[in-house]
Amino acid sequence: MESKISISNLNFYYGKEQALHDITLEIPERQVVAFIGPSGCGKSTFLRTLNRMNDTIPIAKADGTVLIDGKDIYAPNTDVVALRRKVGMVFQKSNPFPKSIFENIAYGIRINRMYENKADLEQKVGKALHDAALWDEVKDRLNTSAFGLSGGQQQRLCIARALAVQPEVILMDEPASALDPIATQKIEELIVELKKQYTIVIVTHNMQQAARVSDRTAFFMLGKLVEYNATQKMFTNPDERLTEDYITGRFG
Amino acid sequence: MSNKESLHRRRKIVSSLTTTITAVCAFFAIAVLLIILSYIFVRGIASINLQFLVDTPKPVGEGGGIGNAIVGSVLMTLLACVIGLPIGIGAGVYLAEFGENLFGKTVRFLADTLIGVPSIIVGIFIYTLVVLPMGRQSGLAGGLALAIIMIPIVARTTEEMIRLVPDSMREAALALGAPQWRVTWNIVLPAASTGITTGAMLAIARISGETAPLLFTALNSRFYNYFYDQPMASLTVQIYNYATGPFDVEHKMAWAATLILITLILAINILVRFLTRKRF
Amino acid sequence: MAQTGTIGDKVFRTILVITAAIILLIMVTMVFIMVWNALPTIKSFGLSFLIGREWKPADSIFGALPFIYGTIVSSVLALIIAVPISLGIAVFLVEQAPKKIATPVGFMVELLAAIPSVVYGLWGIFVLAPFVRDYLGVFLEKYFGWLPFFQGRLTGIGMLTGGIILALMITPIITAVVRDILEVVPTQQREAALALGATKWETTQIVLGNAASGIAGAVILGLGRALGETMAITMVIGNSPQISASLFEPAYTIASVLAANFADATDEFYLSALIEMGLVLFLVTFVVNAFAKLLVARVGKRMHA
Numbered sequence: 001m002e003s004k005i006s007i008s009n010l011n012f013y014y015g016k017e018q019a020l021h022d023i024t025l026e027i028p029e030r031q032v033v034a035f036i037g038p039s040g041c042g043k044s045t046f047l048r049t050l051n052r053m054n055d056t057i058p059i060a061k062a063d064g065t066v067l068i069d070g071k072d073i074y075a076p077n078t079d080v081v082a083l084r085r086k087v088g089m090v091f092q093k094s095n096p097f098p099k100s101i102f103e104n105i106a107y108g109i110r111i112n113r114m115y116e117n118k119a120d121l122e123q124k125v126g127k128a129l130h131d132a133a134l135w136d137e138v139k140d141r142l143n144t145s146a147f148g149l150s151g152g153q154q155q156r157l158c159i160a161r162a163l164a165v166q167p168e169v170i171l172m173d174e175p176a177s178a179l180d181p182i183a184t185q186k187i188e189e190l191i192v193e194l195k196k197q198y199t200i201v202i203v204t205h206n207m208q209q210a211a212r213v214s215d216r217t218a219f220f221m222l223g224k225l226v227e228y229n230a231t232q233k234m235f236t237n238p239d240e241r242l243t244e245d246y247i248t249g250r251f252g
Numbered sequence: 253m254s255n256k257e258s259l260h261r262r263r264k265i266v267s268s269l270t271t272t273i274t275a276v277c278a279f280f281a282i283a284v285l286l287i288i289l290s291y292i293f294v295r296g297i298a299s300i301n302l303q304f305l306v307d308t309p310k311p312v313g314e315g316g317g318i319g320n321a322i323v324g325s326v327l328m329t330l331l332a333c334v335i336g337l338p339i340g341i342g343a344g345v346y347l348a349e350f351g352e353n354l355f356g357k358t359v360r361f362l363a364d365t366l367i368g369v370p371s372i373i374v375g376i377f378i379y380t381l382v383v384l385p386m387g388r389q390s391g392l393a394g395g396l397a398l399a400i401i402m403i404p405i406v407a408r409t410t411e412e413m414i415r416l417v418p419d420s421m422r423e424a425a426l427a428l429g430a431p432q433w434r435v436t437w438n439i440v441l442p443a444a445s446t447g448i449t450t451g452a453m454l455a456i457a458r459i460s461g462e463t464a465p466l467l468f469t470a471l472n473s474r475f476y477n478y479f480y481d482q483p484m485a486s487l488t489v490q491i492y493n494y495a496t497g498p499f500d501v502e503h504k505m506a507w508a509a510t511l512i513l514i515t516l517i518l519a520i521n522i523l524v525r526f527l528t529r530k531r532f
Numbered sequence: 533m534a535q536t537g538t539i540g541d542k543v544f545r546t547i548l549v550i551t552a553a554i555i556l557l558i559m560v561t562m563v564f565i566m567v568w569n570a571l572p573t574i575k576s577f578g579l580s581f582l583i584g585r586e587w588k589p590a591d592s593i594f595g596a597l598p599f600i601y602g603t604i605v606s607s608v609l610a611l612i613i614a615v616p617i618s619l620g621i622a623v624f625l626v627e628q629a630p631k632k633i634a635t636p637v638g639f640m641v642e643l644l645a646a647i648p649s650v651v652y653g654l655w656g657i658f659v660l661a662p663f664v665r666d667y668l669g670v671f672l673e674k675y676f677g678w679l680p681f682f683q684g685r686l687t688g689i690g691m692l693t694g695g696i697i698l699a700l701m702i703t704p705i706i707t708a709v710v711r712d713i714l715e716v717v718p719t720q721q722r723e724a725a726l727a728l729g730a731t732k733w734e735t736t737q738i739v740l741g742n743a744a745s746g747i748a749g750a751v752i753l754g755l756g757r758a759l760g761e762t763m764a765i766t767m768v769i770g771n772s773p774q775i776s777a778s779l780f781e782p783a784y785t786i787a788s789v790l791a792a793n794f795a796d797a798t799d800e801f802y803l804s805a806l807i808e809m810g811l812v813l814f815l816v817t818f819v820v821n822a823f824a825k826l827l828v829a830r831v832g833k834r835m836h837a
Contacts, residue, residue: 053723058630082260085729095720098742107738108728113259158724165728267731271628277620278629281641281707284700288647288655295658342551350545351552359552361822362559368753368821369562369814370760372787376794376810377562380569400558407555433544461648464762464787468795488650488763495654496767503658510651521646525639 003067004029004169004199005050010064012042012049012223014057019045021224023064027216032191032200034214034231036207038251042223043203047171050201051087052080068169085112088167092174094154096146096161101138104146104157105129108165124164132160133190152183159190163198170194172202176209188213207247211235219243289514296511299504305512309474309490312499318509320476321490324391328470328484329460331395336402337452343403344410344448349436351411360411363404374400375465383469391477391484394470398459405458409451413444450524457520461513463488487513562814570808572801581808587773589797594805596812598773602691602783603813606765607758609695609779610702615751617699618706619740625707626714627736638711645704653767656697661688661768664696669780684778687770692779694769698761702754709750710743713831717742749827756820760813762787786813 005027012020020042027033035043045054052073054060066073073083085108096104105125108114115121125142129135134156138149146157155175162170172191176184191200191213204210210217211231218228219240227240238244245251307317347360378397383389417440425435441448463486471483472493487509494506567574573581573594584595621641625634665688672682672692717739725735740747770782771792786809797803 051727053726056719056722056726079260081264081729081731083729084727089723089727091720091723091727093720095718095724097721097724097738107725108730111263111728111730111734113256161724161728263731263734267733270733270736271624274620274624274628277617278624278637278641280617281621281644281703282637285640285644285647287659288651291655291659292651339551339554342548343555346548346552350548355549356552359555363555364825365818365821366555366559368756368760368817370762370787370817372760372762372790373562373566373810373814373817376790376807377565379794380565380807381561403558404555407552431538431541433540436544457646461646461651463648463650464791467791471795488648491650491654492763492767495650495657506654510654513648514651517646517648518643521643 002029003027004069005201006065006067006070007050008065008067010046010049010062010066012045012054012063013061015059019223020049023225025218025225025228027199027201029199030195030197031215032195032202032213034210034217035201035203035220036205036210036217036246037220037226038246039205041220043218043220044173045223046220047173047201047203050169050171051084051089052078053084053089055080085165086167087169087171088162088165089171090155090159090162090173090175092177094151094158094178096149096154096157099146100143101146101149101157102142105161105164108161112165114165128160128164131163131194132156133186133193134160150183152179152186155179155183155187156190159187159194163194167198169199169201172200174203174205177205184209207235219246221246289518292507292510292514295504295507296509299508300511304505304508308476309485312501316505318487318490318505318512320473321485321487321509322512323476323478324394324470324473324485325460325487327478327480328391328395328398328466328486329456331391331480332398332402332459333452333456335396336399336455337406339399340403340406340455341410341448341452343407345414345436345441347407347411348414349440360408363407366400366404367408370464371397371401371462372464372467375467375469378465378469386481389469389471389483391470391480391482394466394484394486395480397465397469398462401462401465402455402459405455406452409454410444410448413447413451414440416447417443446527450527453520453524457517461488461517463492467492566807566811566814570804570811572804573808576801581805582812585775589793589799589802589805592801594801596786596805596809598775599784599786599789599809600812601775602769602773603759603785603787606691606694606698606769606783606785607755609691610698610758611751611755613696613699614703614706614754618703618710618750618754619747621703621707622710622714623736623740625711627739628732641704641707643704644700645708649701649761649763650767652697652701652764656693656764656768657689660697661693664688664693668692673780680777681779684776684780686780687782689768689770689782690778690780691769691776691783694765694783694785695779697764697768698758701761701764702757705757706750706754709753709828710747713743713746713750713828714739716831743831745827746831749824749831752820752824752827756817756824759820760787760817762791766791786810 003026007023007025010020010023035047037043048054049062049066062074097107102125105128106121109121109124115124129138134153137153149157176187194200214231217231217234219226227238227243235247304317306319307315308320310316347356350356351360374397378393382393382396421439421443422435425439466486466489470486472489473483473485477484491506491509494502577594581594581596583597585597586593586595587598625638665686669686676682721738721742722735725738765785766788769788771784771788772782773784790806790810794806797806
């Protein structure tokens, strides 16, 4: 199996505080990898190192290598803008722009000039909405504000917006944590569907969710990677005692 | 493909260009500040001496100073504080602690509106309310005009500062059986005192720079005057008169008086900044 | 003990209500007194007061149009100059500059707002006006002299200098409000744009889009300030009641005619005319400020929701 992302000896600091310790991990292409662990364990921080979203925090500093398709994204000549187009992200709280549904999706296509003409743009917006399983619900109100959608729809809109710029990797930071069970189920079905085309990394605090959607799971604690295994094995017969304690709910 | 790369490059160039432009805007503002301050300093410092600080205005050619204007400004600012601070702070406490009813909302809206009323209008108001019935301009009218400018500013900053006091502090005191007024007086006000003080200081800095509301309320005076029922000189009106006068020697005195005024105002602003530093 | 508590509470509360009521009283009295004192001219001239172009107090001819024109044009000119600069500064402080730079720079911009109007006026007369006369005006005349705005006698005292001085004065005010609004735009909006591969400027555009109505409010707030500014503009605008397309020509604003003439207005009719103009200014700034507050408050509410 080919690695899409290959992380080795990654350390990460907020000022003097070390948030990630010596992480080494391979993320295979077109699979879903879930990061689990108690809150504050560094799983979200780790996720945000994969598209250098942490760059926005002035005191943050990373060392080690993160290779995506064999290229080190922390190399000095890295084009962060291009990187983030390739590595899309969906956030914990849905964050549509204060624009219409259509314009939300069109935004990334527009800034990257990824369309020939108006019809092409409409076609691409439509495809993104289809892929995010949102088309049927919004096709009649594309020009209304995105804020008029329900929480679950807004989150799928954000997924569609990320898909529209044709990324290769999608990072999801607890994408369903603010949603009700039905909306959550839709997101989960979508994730399973999307992995046919994309490499997906998902942070979740919900272990059942990790078990349902992911192929591989990484368990973090206190900024360290405790165990990384096939999800199946992780939830039935983990290698580490600590993992078992966490999964069986002895702490967390 | 090269098309894509050139688009990509263009986007990045536009981005760094706009960053540069915004930096230039900020630099421009700082430059204006420094230019104004250095003009005031260079032109003002030459004419400042003890004589200038204690003298009254004299006919051109005989020297003259701003002694009476300083006294007048101090007296009117003092009067404004005596009237404006208790009312402003009282209203602020009311708005923060009880102000969620219709009356409170109305007062809050009106206070905000009053802050936006041009200060010259306040001058007209006091002119018709005080000067016309009294038959003459006076330090009292000037002080009242400044008080009206001060009240809504103090009220709104006081309200904001009191709102920053955590509810848990109030509840702790109330739980001990303290009556509401004691809680407010002994717990909430002291907790908000730094903020209220700095708000008051900024209001004082603001009114000590006011000219328009004094023009036809306090008018001006060429003499030392310690009585509120008489027209009173002020630093700002004196600056205006000197600046718009025809003689160079007057202009020099305008710059010198401005240096005194601006030093005071900057000192207050910097002090306030220092006192509230932890909030930033 | 409980008894003193309730009595104390009542007294305390009454005192506070009175202080708050004073603000209400001030505003109500202000409106009433100004309307009352303006009645003579309101009755005699009606609407023609506002559209009359002639101002001859000695002959009891009162047309306020030149002052209204001067007030509006100088304020609009100020906005044209101040708005882009203020937006630039605010974006620099919130979106671009590291905190170490943004804090002192922001403070220095705030200090600009602390400089009294009369001081801007003094500087305007002796520094800015000569600069406009000798450099800026000459430049504009040379390259844009074909426009009616930049023709005529260039003395440095006039509409252009007035507009620039107002612009300098309202820049820190607009900047402060825009800055507060940009700061409450949720970080998630910036991250959403960045995650799609947006550049810094494209991200900033998203942030500005979020803040649009608040920015409009800030601009209108700046307009309100410019309309009512008195001393500085009185000192540099030339105080001549005329309507001229040229920005080099002197003009007059409502606030400056009040500042320059009110103390001399002994005749009751003249006083009434001036007070009516004050009333117009009062009402206009009232509406403008209320509208601006509404826009700014609405953004704040949406962001915190």
